[in-house]
Amino acid sequence: MNKKVEVLPDISALVTRGLEVIMSKLSTAIEQRGQFTIALAGGSTPKPLYEAIASQDLPWNKIHIFWGDERYVPPNHPDSNELMARRAWLDRVDIPATNIHPVPTLDGDPATSSAKYEQHLRDFFHCSSKEFPSLDVVLLGMGDDAHTASLFPHTPALKVRDRLITVGNKDENPRITFTYPFINAARSVIFLVAGVNKRPALAQVFAAVGDDFTYPSRLIQPQGELLWLLDAAAGGELPA
Numbered sequence: 648m649n650k651k652v653e654v655l656p657d658i659s660a661l662v663t664r665g666l667e668v669i670m671s672k673l674s675t676a677i678e679q680r681g682q683f684t685i686a687l688a689g690g691s692t693p694k695p696l697y698e699a700i701a702s703q704d705l706p707w708n709k710i711h712i713f714w715g716d717e718r719y720v721p722p723n724h725p726d727s728n729e730l731m732a733r734r735a736w737l738d739r740v741d742i743p744a745t746n747i748h749p750v751p752t753l754d755g756d757p758a759t760s761s762a763k764y765e766q767h768l769r770d771f772f773h774c775s776s777k778e779f780p781s782l783d784v785v786l787l788g789m790g791d792d793a794h795t796a797s798l799f800p801h802t803p804a805l806k807v808r809d810r811l812i813t814v815g816n817k818d819e820n821p822r823i824t825f826t827y828p829f830i831n832a833a834r835s836v837i838f839l840v841a842g843v844n845k846r847p848a849l850a851q852v853f854a855a856v857g858d859d860f861t862y863p864s865r866l867i868q869p870q871g872e873l874l875w876l877l878d879a880a881a882g883g884e885l886p887a
């Protein structure tokens with residue numbers, strides 16, 4: 648694993664750096680493989696980054712969008728990660744509808760939706776039930792409790808290692824999430840973390856020794872590149 652940590656002075660610089668990194672990986676992916684695949688994070692931090700990507704002149708027909716996790720709500724619900732990304736980015740660019748791969752959340756049963764998303768991913772990447780396909784980029788946030796995607800502390804989702812997608816839970820509210828082994832199969836995993844409230848969790852995640860099930864972001868140890876992009880408020884006290 649190639650782990651890098653960058654601390655940027657503020658949110659604006661964090662977004663600018665995130666855009667620069669993603670544009671570089673997008674160009675490389677399209678040059679080498681003819682397409683770019685990215686899984687988006689939800690929450691609030693990535694919204695300005697999505698708005699910045701929407702302003703770029705890109706080969707949208709070669710870009711495929713997935714979600715690393717989704718709340719189990721309809722796509723028009725205010726909590727929907729898909730809705731946030733469509734409003735901030737996808738509705739503003741000429742990307743083919745077939746290049747947008749939202750998590751199904753209308754089956755009435757999270758386990759059914761989870762299996763359906765898994766099959767969609769396997770069909771897209773033409774991979775067997777044993778393989779973990781590699782997205783070019785998995786973009787992640789991190790909660791104050793060190794969760795990432797919808798891998799929350801001390802939940803069953805943290806123990807699922809033989810699937811791409813599983814059902815997560817936050818306060819009894821179901822979520823659909825990438826499993827940590829699927830995240831770790833990515834060519835690049837990029838965390839975008841901002842705010843002083845994230846410092847305690849970051850200290851635990853970066854500690855040499857710690858409990859992965861208490862601090863789930865510790866589980867993210869990709870074979871490829873791991874890049875932590877932090878603003879100074881979040882990362883200012885981390886040991887260099």
Ligand SMILES: O=C(O)[C@H](O)[C@@H](O)[C@H](O)[C@H](O)COP(=O)(O)O
Nearest residue numbers: 689690691692788789790795796
């Ligand atoms: O569905 C979600 O909410 C996200 O995927 C979640 O993992 C998020 O990235 C973190 O909770 C950080 O959220 P903020 O960026 O809002 O702090």
